Amino acid sequence: MPIASCAQVARRKSLPQSESHEIADVCLIVEGAYPFVAGGVSTWIDGQIRRHPSLRFCVVAILPESPAPAPKYGRPPNLEALYHLYLGQYQRGHRTINIGSPERMRLFAAVDVFLRSGGLSELAQINRLITLLLHARRPADLINSSLAWDLVCDLYERTMPHESFLHFFWAWRALFGGLVATLGFPLPAARIYHTVSTGYAGLFAARAAVETSRPVFITEHGIYTNERRIEILQADWIIDTVDKGYSIHDSRRDLRDFWTTAFESYARTCYAACAEVITLHEANQIAQITLGASPERMRIIPNGVDYLTLSRLPQATSDEPPTVALVGRVVPIKDVKTYLQAVDLLRRQFRNLHALILGPTDEQPGYVDECRTMVAELDLAQVVEFTGKVDVTTYFPHIHVNVLTSLSESQPLCVLEAGAAGIPTVATDVGACREIMFGRRHEKAALGEGGILTDMSSPGETARAIAALLGNSEQRMRLGRVMQERVKRYYDLRMVDEAYATIYQRYRHAFTGLTAQE
């Protein structure tokens, strides 16, 4: 199977569409995940490819810079190509690009409008202009050109002439560099373009819609724009030079506004391009509508789990040592430290307590070290076990309670998997946890509770909830059965696969006829 890189297909705006045997059925577009990061969306993509063996896939993996890290997933047989799109691959290059004054003004205005508001026709215009500029040139030539310099100066004067120019320059360079890299990358030929987020992946998908009129859709697991907004608000690498005080009438924009607006524009453009705007749960749809997604194109397809296999696993008995597990990567957003504190509180009540942490430990080694230090300081070495990445089905038969202490989630698979195995969950009230454990608003024949929800960063509350389940086997088993039934009804992988198979089948030979004007 060829694994192509940018270099291999460089200077070709698109792969030959006429040779049907070269056209992938589905081009999956993913930013910063598959196949280089384990878990979550990457696992979903890996499964998506493997569970549709009759379709040929290609993947455009968007990365900040080269080299690409080592892949964490084996290559599925129906993955025909993996393309690496590097956003920051523009350090070197020539710097002389001469265009006429009218074209120059058009480009400047188009970039300004696109970064402020997005939109398909705006994307089409900017895509046309940048494609012309990139003709026989590399993105580096454009991003390092004096034309690009004039562009940043023009944009600065238009948007925030009061800001630190140094910081504006770097912010602009990151945004414009990413835009040029995304628009300049050769478009793999495919029948369907399927992105898993907005951002640069969504932008690339929107470009595919504009250039090919092929159907594009998005399966948004979490709301990318929200996550970016939080990151930008917390970023200490963005300097604040505009002090608005308590004034709400100060219209001056600062760099955080600049970044956030750009990502919102990308999201708007992506939603406008998508024939189907899919997400995993109801809460996400509110955010999508706020960012301009059309309600009639929206639908929910949750993540699915292999109910058949998981439901056949034996369940932990009351005779076994009380065992709890946190399934997930050891990263700050999972708030493993709250879990450890809860375990510390529980072990006085449950002497043989065994606390598992089932997930990869290689993503943020610094945080893993902090967790291990905490285990040592709390004298939990005999209680807590870091297993690394494992097959959870070998552990589920020994687990009484599944725990999720995450600060943010979309639709956590581990809760569904544990539920399918009849294991109740104690989870923070984030993402789709409430929906999974208590049912959707319009759940037919309400099944009741399948676990206990807690507040975030509440070790005491988490410990009390776990204790309630460990100490009452009847309740634990009742909640486990509810979860099992809910997963069977709404989250069975076969149903989810069927839904995607239907979508892929419907759009496989379709042209949306989507034009920039729409």
Place this chain on the structure above:
Amino acid sequence: MAGIGFALDRIYRSGSIADHMASFAHASVLAAGPCLLSALCIWLIGSVNNEVEGRTIIAEFRALVIYNFALSFVVTSPIALVSTRLMSDRLHDRNVSAVPGLMLAALGFSGAATIVFAILFYDAALDLDARVTAASVVNCALIAFIWVGCLFCSVTRDYNAVTAFFAAGMLVAFMSVTVSYNVAPELDSMMWEFSVGLAVTLFGLLARIMATFPFAVRDLVAPVCTMWRGMIGYWPIALGGLFGALGAWVDKWVVWLSPLGQQIGSGLRHAPLYDSPMFISYLVVIPAYAGFIIYLEVKFFRNYRMFYSSILDHATLGQIRRNGRRLRDDTIVSLSGILVPQLAICALVALSAPAVIDALDMQFRGVGTLRLGVIGAVFQFLFVTCSSLTLYFDRRIVFLTSQACFLVLNAALTFGTLVLGPRYLGLGFLVASAISAAVAYLALVRTLYRLDYLTFIANNPAVRMQPWA
């Protein structure tokens, strides 16, 4: 949501800008000044002492010292420029403890290269007497060390000390050579005595540097490796330095090797008809160089720092551009301000060339060469200052190109104008200097007009990756 996106700061590459070229470029400018003192010393030795009847010892001595200056200048220029650039990088990174190691590495590179070339030249090519060869090689190595030491010392900005060490060394050299010649007129003794004066200058410079950077050197391998990587990484600077040194001497070599040149003992060649007027021409432009250094100190650095510090202090684009305009306008106005009175001085010298020639007891045929030389020297001053100023803005390729331009033009035009006869000696140098000055001036003006773009993109190390730095 697991694993979607990546930290934005991975694509947000905030980085510094190339704001630390000042000390580096400054060093390359300042090296020229004190060397004039050495030239003055050689001229004094020749003027005060009379040649022993039937011998050419003073002429040979003068030729050997000039050869040593030329040879060491050519060999060490690339090393000295690259080492000062590396030092400038270290100073910018506040890594001052690395400076002595770097200087030792530069001295080692320069010494080794100079000794090898000097032995090859004097022993193999010229077949000098062994004692004279030994004295000349040592003398040549000392001059090479002084070039390097002078550039490093210029970073201390103690120009008075640098000038004082040169003056003291040359005074010692003048006195000891004069005494030696009058006691026993032997070439090798004179060379050794001149080396004593050079040693005084060298140790004075080294003492000044060590007082400024009092750090022990515990590892020599690392600075040597740094130097080696620097020579490769900063190849335009190294090559530009080499071309600059060759360009400064090539017209003399062309004339020496022409029928207008003369051979003195052991195959040494010179051309008094060309050398003396050209030397006087260089002396005439000393006020311009002095004015330029004063301008650098008084105005340029202030504007230069204001421009770069305003960027780093988060100024708006309007403020940055205002500071850039001030830097540009002041530079152009100041260069004109220095050049105009210097041109007047040169015009006066050119008009009074016969009187100057007569007063200095030079060959009267050299009047034309002196006239062409003084005008050429003004253009050469403009060329040197403009091309050096481009280095302040890290325009390495521009520097390299302008130096290559001068080298090629000076060699070709000097050779080409030989057919016009001795009256037109110096015309080639004048035209070459004028064209090169125009090229360097236009390059500088273009640089100054595009300063904001160059600072943020074209010359920005955070944009233009430098793995060797």
